[in-house]
Amino acid sequence: MDINRFLFEILPYLAEGIPVTMELTLLSFALGLALGAILAAARVFGSKPLSVVARSYIEFFRGTPLLVQIFFIYFGLPAIGIKLDAFAASIIAIGLNSASYQAEILRSAIKSIPEEQYLSAESLGMTTVQTYRFIIFPQAIRVATPALVNEFVALIKYTSLASIIGVAELFRRTEYMVSYTFMPEIYLLSAVIYLAICLPTSQFSKMLESRYAIPGYRRALV
Amino acid sequence: MSGELLRISGLRAGYGRIEVLRGIDLRVERGEKIVILGPSGSGKSTLLKCIPYLVRPWSGEIHIDGLQVSPEPNTLRRIRASTGFVFQQYNLFPHMTILRNVALPLELNKEMPRREAEKSALSVLNMLGLGELAGKYPLELSGGQQQRAAIARALAVDPKLLLLDEPTSALDPELRYEVVETLYQVAKQGRSMLIVTHELDFAEAAADRVVFMDEGLIVEEGDAREVLGHPRKERTERFLRRLRSRLNSFPPSN
Numbered sequence: 208m209d210i211n212r213f214l215f216e217i218l219p220y221l222a223e224g225i226p227v228t229m230e231l232t233l234l235s236f237a238l239g240l241a242l243g244a245i246l247a248a249a250r251v252f253g254s255k256p257l258s259v260v261a262r263s264y265i266e267f268f269r270g271t272p273l274l275v276q277i278f279f280i281y282f283g284l285p286a287i288g289i290k291l292d293a294f295a296a297s298i299i300a301i302g303l304n305s306a307s308y309q310a311e312i313l314r315s316a317i318k319s320i321p322e323e324q325y326l327s328a329e330s331l332g333m334t335t336v337q338t339y340r341f342i343i344f345p346q347a348i349r350v351a352t353p354a355l356v357n358e359f360v361a362l363i364k365y366t367s368l369a370s371i372i373g374v375a376e377l378f379r380r381t382e383y384m385v386s387y388t389f390m391p392e393i394y395l396l397s398a399v400i401y402l403a404i405c406l407p408t409s410q411f412s413k414m415l416e417s418r419y420a421i422p423g424y425r426r427a428l429v
Numbered sequence: 430m431s432g433e434l435l436r437i438s439g440l441r442a443g444y445g446r447i448e449v450l451r452g453i454d455l456r457v458e459r460g461e462k463i464v465i466l467g468p469s470g471s472g473k474s475t476l477l478k479c480i481p482y483l484v485r486p487w488s489g490e491i492h493i494d495g496l497q498v499s500p501e502p503n504t505l506r507r508i509r510a511s512t513g514f515v516f517q518q519y520n521l522f523p524h525m526t527i528l529r530n531v532a533l534p535l536e537l538n539k540e541m542p543r544r545e546a547e548k549s550a551l552s553v554l555n556m557l558g559l560g561e562l563a564g565k566y567p568l569e570l571s572g573g574q575q576q577r578a579a580i581a582r583a584l585a586v587d588p589k590l591l592l593l594d595e596p597t598s599a600l601d602p603e604l605r606y607e608v609v610e611t612l613y614q615v616a617k618q619g620r621s622m623l624i625v626t627h628e629l630d631f632a633e634a635a636a637d638r639v640v641f642m643d644e645g646l647i648v649e650e651g652d653a654r655e656v657l658g659h660p661r662k663e664r665t666e667r668f669l670r671r672l673r674s675r676l677n678s679f680p681p682s683n
Contacts, residue, residue, distance in 0.1 A: 326483055327520035331534040331582070332509035334502070341533060346524050421523045423568030 217384055217393060221400060224377035228404070231297055231366040231376055236359050238302030243309030250314050261310070268307035274368055276300045281372045297369035301362060308358055316351035317343060349419055356412035360405050367401075377401070434459045434621050435480070435590060440489035442472075442479050449475045451645035453489070457590070462622045464632040464653065467642035468668060473625040474517075476642070477594050480623070481505075481512045494589055510538040513583030515593040519575040521567035521582070527554065528563040531582045538586055553585045554578070557611055573604035577611045584615065591615065593624040627672060633657055641665045 249261035268276070280303075281296035291299065320343050328338040370379035381397035384390075435457035442450040449472045457463055465473045478484040480491060482498055482505055491498040498508050521530050531550035535541045541549065554560050557577055567575050576596055583591060596612065597605040609631055616622060616635040626632065632639055636653040641662070649662045660666040 323516065323518060323520045324522065327514075327516065327522070330481060330483055330509060330512075330514035330516075331586075332506045332538045333534075334506070337537055341537075342522055346522075349524065421568060422566035423570075424523065 217388070217390075217396070220384055221377060221380050221393075221397060224375060224380040225400065225404070227294075227374065227376040228363065228366050228378075231294070231301065231369055231374065232359070232362045234298045235301035235305055235366070236362050238298065239305030239309045239358075239362075240355075242302065242306035243313055246306060246310035247313035247317065250310070251317055265307040265310055268304050269311075273301065273304050273365060274371070276304055277368055277372060293369065293372045293374045296372065297366070297374050301365055301369070304365075305358060305362055309355065312351050312354040312358065313347070316347040316354075319350050320346050346421070349421060352419070353412060353416055356408065356415070360408050360412075363405055363408070364401060432459050433457075434461070434494055435623070436490075436492045437476075437480070438490050440476070440479060440486055440491065442475055442484055442486040442489075448487075449645055450479070450486070453645075453647060455640065455647065455650075457621060457623060460619050460621055461637045462616050462635055463624070463638045463640060464636040465623065465625045465640045465642060466627070466632070466668070466672075467648075470644075471642040472645040473642050474594050477514075477592050477623060477625055480590075480592060481509045481514060483514070506538070510534075510586055511589045513586065513588035513591045515576070515579050515583050515591070515596050517595040517599050519567070519572070519579040519599075521575055521579055523567050526564055526566055527559065527570075527578045527581075530567065530578065531585045534582065534586050550581075550585055553581045557581050557584075557614065571604060572600045573607045576600065576608045580608075580611055580615065584620075589621060591620055591622045593622065593626070595625050595627070597626060597628055629657065629669075629672065641668065643668070 246261045246264060249257045250265075253261065277297060277300040280300045281291065281293060284291065284296075324342055324346070325338060328342045333341070366376055367378035369376055370382065373379070377397060377400060381393055385393050433456060435455070437453055437455040440450055440453040440455075441448065451472075453472075453476055455476075465476065467473045475484055479486045480493070480498070482500065485500065493508055493511060496504065496508065498504065521527075522533075525533065528547055528550055531553060532543070532546040535546035535549055536543055539546075551560065551563055554563050557580065559574070559577055559581060562570060562574060562578065567578065570578070576599075580593075580596070593612070597608050600608060605628075609628055612624070612628075612631055613635055624631075624636075632653055638650060639653045639656040640650040641648050641656060641660070641664075643664055649656060649660060649665045651661075656665065657669065660669060
């Protein structure tokens with residue numbers, strides 16, 4: 208491979224896709240977190256019908272392919288008058304999909320806090336709202352953090368599906384370069400770039416975990 | 430100060446369809462320390478939990494300092510703010526320092542500003558010899574230290590009645606000692622206490638009265654030394670004999 212061409216033509220072209228990939232990831236993750244929190248709340252605190260609605264949503268989005276969801280939102284919604292550009296459609300599709308996973312992460316984190324913690328808070332005269340605010344949520348968010356970061360890393364990779372409807376993110380640019388140069392080794396380069404984004408994210412997660420870990424928790428498990 | 434602090438009458442409670450308490454009547458005078466004894470499954474722990482409605486009774490009445498316990502939220506908060514509860518498994522909040530554990534109820538219940546609550550919490554911790562652990566987190570401490578911190582947390586709100594549910598049962602023998610010492614210290618301060626425990630030495634030395642329960646009923650109650658030394662009921666006598674022989678024998682080797 209011509210090193211100059213590689214350094215000054217191919218790499219910069221691919222690199223321009225990195226911010227787009229990151230925007231897709233951040234925005235769809237944020238949408239997923241907000242909606243996921245609502246869905247989790249509906250399942251944990253909601254009435255029976257509300258909980259069933261949330262559950263159905265989660266099962267639907269987890270049980271159908273993300274690619275189908277992206278196509279449906281980009282090509283299907285215009286039929287009912289909702290026209291979105293490819294970038295927005297990708298964020299919404301990936302966000303709606305991620306919400307179902309994030310909802311389950313949050314719900315199981317809340318459920319993992321032992322009954323004794325509620326009892327203890329109750330015995331001290333805390334109201335239900337105080338119990339969740341001061342006792343349950345702060346512990347649940349620590350339980351959820353590793354799984355949420357995991358979901359974030361997964362999204363970095365899932366955003367490559369947005370290339371199919373034409374969003375000029377990292378993988379779209381990779382494909383373009385491959386067909387332009389006939390150099391399939393560019394796929395490898397693309398993979399290395401994804402890895403270079405994902406690895407530090409996982410590292411950041413580990414840092415976050417140890418920063419907010421409950422002191423003595425690991426020892427108590429042994 | 431004297432007079433009636435707690436009155437329980439006709440208390441029935443259970444889980445699902447299983448009736449655990451089958452009609453309990455009990456009076457506690459102000460300043461009285463009462464030890465509740467009984468085999469496991471006799472309903473001691475349920476009785477204790479019914480008082481601040483941590484377990485909702487099926488029927489019967491509970492009055493604390495003239496106020497009838499009811500599920501009405503304001504009443505319930507007042508009742509819980511005036512009773513301290515110590516659990517067998519300590520149940521401290523693991524994500525907060527010991528100081529925050531003790532101060533938080535003061536901030537929420539007594540609407541104390543944070544600084545004042547922490548000052549007050551620290552003085553309770555110091556009183557129980559835990560001042561140096563204020564900045565530690567519960568899971569960094571031994572079981573005995575955690576239980577003493579839990580006692581501090583229950584005491585911090587200055588409860589009229591302290592309820593302790595087998596505070597030493599989850600601990601190794603050498604850790605039990607420090608908790609029992611703390612119990613003696615608290616008992617000496619004249620606070621009303623209702624303690625479920627198998628610590629017979631403590632019962633003998635510190636309790637005013639002993640209540641013996643079996644199968645959801647109070648079988649016998651009376652002056653601590655009377656009940657422990659000369660139980661009137663055969664069931665009480667058998668229970669005490671078994672408890673003492675277990676305490677004095679070596680653990681079975683395996």
